[in-house]
Amino acid sequence: MSQASADPRLIAARPAPRRRVRLSWSDPSFRALVWQVVIVGAVVAIGWYFISNTAQNLAARHIATGFGFLGRVAGIPVGEALLAYDPSVSTYGRALLIGVLNTLQVSVIGVVLATILGTVIGIGRLSRNWLLARLTAFYVETLRDIPLLLQLLFWYTLLQQLPGPKQAWHLGHLVFLSNRGIRLPELVWQPAYGWMLAAFGVGLAGTLLLLGRARRRQEVTGVRPAVWPVALALLIGLPVAVWAVLGAPFAVELPVLRGFNFQGGGTLSPEFFALLTGLVTYTASYIAEIVRSGIQAVPRGQWEAAEAVGLGSAQVLRRIVLPQALRIIIPPMTSQYLNLTKNSSLAVAIGFQDIVSIANTTLNQTGQAIEGIAIIMAVYLTISLSISLLMNWYNARIALVER
Incomplete structure (x- = not known):
């Protein structure tokens, strides 16, 4: 052996021999990679088949595709609109925007009212008052077991049985309740x-x-x-x-009875009021159980320690128990907010013109069924993701952080 070959510095400088990588089915990493490639390829192939098949069928039936119809005059009568709308001038795009705003209006108001009502009922189920606890339990067990669609039809039918405008129930000639809805003073x-x-x-x-x-x-x-x-x-x-x-x-505009209907003031239509009432009362029954279980998950020792220092039951609940229970309540509460928003699509059953109702009318008039369904899906997906992001942010904000 030569001196150069025996030098340890030269031996250390020699490159290490390359290790051959053998791909074998017994290797879990290799199997996982193969299955991922196969699944992604299958999904792409199925998607491509559906897209090409749909395009061929549409071309064979001479049905145009695209969203150019959004700029055409709609001609759809809209009973409730938060924006100025004229069927003879306004476009399909504006009509759909009004549908989105109507959906958001019902969802936002419904979430707030359902949270308040559900929290009150959930706390009531834990009351030491026997009658209050039984009444709230009856409310929960009854409403959450009746399909929401039936409840919406019940509320809408009930509102239709109210007297007409001339015999409307009124509160100081300021608020009127009739089968045309609720008339309220409106701020100009x-x-x-x-x-x-x-x-x-x-x-x-x-x-x-x-x-x-x-x-x-x-x-x-x-x-x-x-x-x-x-x-x-x-x-x-x-x-x-x-x-x-x-x-x-x-300046306030008051409703006034003129002829067979009221003029002026703000209006809550029977369709809107029935939809909002049904969504709030139904969702509140689930929220009540979430609140009740969250409060019961807080150790009983927290109550006893707080009462030992002289705090009342209301103070203990508000200052000690509920802040801790929120960490348990928020995640399932997010699901109920999403359910309320998606359940608002049942508005089409009682004639309230939300995004589903207006989109259905649009696709029936234009024949753009795929685009109409895509718009509905995009709207609900955007709203749902926004709710999830907001609630996840709040949940992370109140979470306990170990230091």
Whole structure:
């Protein structure tokens, strides 16, 4: 052996021999890779088959594709619209936008009211009052076992049995309830109200900053400074001050019976009211069980310790139990919010014109069935993902963090 070959520095500098990689079916990584390629290929092939087959069928029937129909005049009568709408001028795109806004209106109001009602009923089921506990239990066990569609039809039929406008029930000649819906005084919009909303937004941002600062102060010193006086000034005082500076405009339009119907004021149609009532009462029965189980999951020792220092039952529930129960309540509550939003598509059964109703009318008139269904799916997917993101963010914010 030569001196050069025996030098350990030269031996260390030699490149390591290449290791041959043998692909074998017994290797789990290789099997997983093969199955992934096969599944992705199968999905792509099936998707391509459906797309090509659909395109051939549409071409054979001379059916145009695309979303160009959104710019054509719709001619669809819309009973309730949050935007200005004229069937003889407005396009299909605007009609569909009104349907989306109607769906959002029902969903947002329904989520808020169902949360309030469900929380109250869930707490009521845990009440020491025998009658209250049994009544709330009857509510939950009854409403959640009846299909939602039947409940919507029940509420709509009930509203149709109300007296006509001339015999409408009224509250001080300001609010009227008849088979045409609920007529309410309506605030006449003024430009100053837009500036008030902007001032409220500024106040809300300032309040959030103050809350963050107070929380950091509490973590350092253990004392949380009072935020509510400044928050009250920012959220209420600032908008009121802007309104006063701009002249304090205020005008209300009252409903008045003229002929066979009411004129003026705001209207809650029977379709909207029946849909909202059905969604709220049905979803609240599930939320009540979620709230009840979340409260019961908090150890009983928390109640006993709080009562030992002199706190009342309401204070214990609000300050100690509910904050801990929220970490258990929020995840299943998200599912109920999604269910309420998706269940609003049953509005077509009672004639409320949400996105499903208007999209169905659109695809019947234009023949663009695929595009219409795609629009409906995209709307509900966007709303559902937005709710999930918001609730997941809030759930992560209140989660316990180990340090």
